[in-house]
Amino acid sequence: VIDEVFLDTTSSSNYVDPRSRSAWGFPVEDVDNLLETPTELASFQLRRDLRIVSRSYIEYFEGAEDTKETSFTVDFYKDFLNTYSWVATELDSALTMTAHITTDLGKWTSPGLDEVYSCIILGAPQKFQLFQINNSGALSDELRSQLDGYAALKPDWDGYGAKVVSKNAITMAKKFLSEIPLKLGKPSLAPVNDGSVSLVWERDKVYIDVEFDRQGCFSFYAEAPGLGEHELYPIALVEPTTHPSLQMYFDVLEDTPNQMPDL
Amino acid sequence: MTFVVEDHETILRRVFCPHHVELDGRIKSAAFSPSSDSYCLSVNRQQIVSFKQVCNIGYREQNKSNLDPIKQSKQFMGCVQASAAEVHAEKISNVAVMLVIATPRPELKSHADIQLPSKSKGLRKKLRDVFSDLISPS
Numbered sequence: 285v286i287d288e289v290f291l292d293t294t295s296s297s298n299y300v301d302p303r304s305r306s307a308w309g310f311p312v313e314d315v316d317n318l319l320e321t322p323t324e325l326a327s328f329q330l331r332r333d334l335r336i337v338s339r340s341y342i343e344y345f346e347g348a349e350d351t352k353e354t355s356f357t358v359d360f361y362k363d364f365l366n367t368y369s370w371v372a373t374e375l376d377s378a379l380t381m382t383a384h385i386t387t388d389l390g391k392w393t394s395p396g397l398d399e400v401y402s403c404i405i406l407g408a409p410q411k412f413q414l415f416q417i418n419n420s421g422a423l424s425d426e427l428r429s430q431l432d433g434y435a436a437l438k439p440d441w442d443g444y445g446a447k448v449v450s451k452n453a454i455t456m457a458k459k460f461l462s463e464i465p466l467k468l469g470k471p472s473l474a475p476v477n478d479g480s481v482s483l484v485w486e487r488d489k490v491y492i493d494v495e496f497d498r499q500g501c502f503s504f505y506a507e508a509p510g511l512g513e514h515e516l517y518p519i520a521l522v523e524p525t526t527h528p529s530l531q532m533y534f535d536v537l538e539d540t541p542n543q544m545p546d547l
Numbered sequence: 548m549t550f551v552v553e554d555h556e557t558i559l560r561r562v563f564c565p566h567h568v569e570l571d572g573r574i575k576s577a578a579f580s581p582s583s584d585s586y587c588l589s590v591n592r593q594q595i596v597s598f599k600q601v602c603n604i605g606y607r608e609q610n611k612s613n614l615d616p617i618k619q620s621k622q623f624m625g626c627v628q629a630s631a632a633e634v635h636a637e638k639i640s641n642v643a644v645m646l647v648i649a650t651p652r653p654e655l656k657s658h659a660d661i662q663l664p665s666k667s668k669g670l671r672k673k674l675r676d677v678f679s680d681l682i683s684p685s
Contacts, residue, residue: 434566441619443563443608444589445582474566474577478666482577493576493668505668515669 422468423461431457434475446477452500453481460494460502463525468534487540492533494524506533552647552659554632558590559598561605562681563621572680574627579674580666587660588674592649593628595657601626602684604655625683633677634661637670645670 434449441448457473461483471483471494480497492506501518506529514529524530552558560578562568567578581588591601605623612621631647638644649659663670 438619439617440612441564441621442567442578443561443612443621443623446564472569472575474575475564476577476580478580478583480580482575482580482668484576491672493672495668503668505672507669507672513669515667 422464422466423458427461427473428458430473434481437475442477444477447479449475449481450479450498452498453479453496456496456500457481457483460524468537485537487537490537490540492537504530508533508536511536550649552592552631552649554635556631557593557628558631558647558659559593559601559626559628560588560590561601561626562624565624568624568681574675574678574681576672576675579671581663583666586663586665590659590661591657592659598626625681627678627681629678637673
């Protein structure tokens with residue numbers, strides 16, 4: 285499910301009241317302080333101030349002459365109130381969701397709350413776009429379906445005596461994908477002839493091959509500029525999503541440019 | 548009699564699994580994972596057998612396999628090829644890590660194995676890099 289919010293306030297810039305800067309509730313010099321406040325407090329302040337700003341705009345424009353333009357603006361800010369209230373509510377769970385945000389100030393994928401707040405506060409009123417994609421990490425329906433398909437493969441599926449793909453391996457691969465962020469991009473999946481499942485991310489010179497074997501044990505091979513090569517052979521009792529070496533390679537992958545996900 | 552295949556030879560590996568080929572025809576590294584018991588990958592030497600003959604072998608295996616209800620039905624997709632030199636080029640302390648060994652069989656004289664020291668994912672990635680994209684039989 286994709287919910288989309290799109291606000292383009294650039295067309296209404298003529299109507300921005302000079303008071304608006306303070307009406308946003310966060311004088312520019314206080315932004316740094318805001319970003320240091322605890323997340324919950326920032327969330328509360330954001331919601332409260334968005335509400336105040338939005339209401340003040342509605343009152344301001346409702347008192348103006350009823351021209352076509354002002355009517356549009358009143359409606360716009362009514363929408364603004366509703367939309368930003370929704371955004372503020374949804375942002376509470378933004379850290380656990382995969383979101384994709386574009387503003388005139390830049391782009392973030394799966395931003396933290398601070399990034400979201402700063403782009404609203406510093407960027408508004410400007411273009412603000414939030415795509416809430418899903419809360420299943422990188423495990424899309426397509427990948428889930430691919431993995432489920434491997435379970436149906438019969439022996440010798442590769443023509444070289446391959447074993448059936450282990451349900452353990454499929455389960456662990458799904459779990460892993462659901463726990464990593466979508467921003468890492470879609471891996472290329474493949475069954476392996478010993479019944480394992482391989483997940484490969486490759487972007488520019490970064491290559492990461494994560495594998496789950498018949499016992500559900502995890503292993504990986506990775507190479508990246510600056511980090512060289514690293515291979516971890518199958519090991520039990522290791523939490524793959526928090527493995528420090530793998531995380532280092534994922535960090536490099538994340539910083540390697542890629543196309544935006546298809547929305 | 549087994550021997551190391553000379554560097555100038557070209558080797559072919561048949562591909563049956565669509566899950567091992569990207570949509571654009573690139574082969575995936577998982578296609579080069581050796582069997583657990585032997586750490587070998589079967590290939591054919593193009594010096595002994597032509598590409599077309601290797602494809603015919605692929606079709607024969609496909610037809611034979613599809614008669615067996617226990618086995619996965621297959622579709623021969625084509626071959627990937629590499630030079631023996633490129634396989635031998637991966638070295639540690641000047642010693643080749645992977646060797647192409649001719650292992651002729653009575654019914655398949657062109658048979659050879661790429662022998663690997665382990666089930667390393669790094670090596671299967673290197674093999675992926677030296678082998679070509681999928682070459683379809685047509």
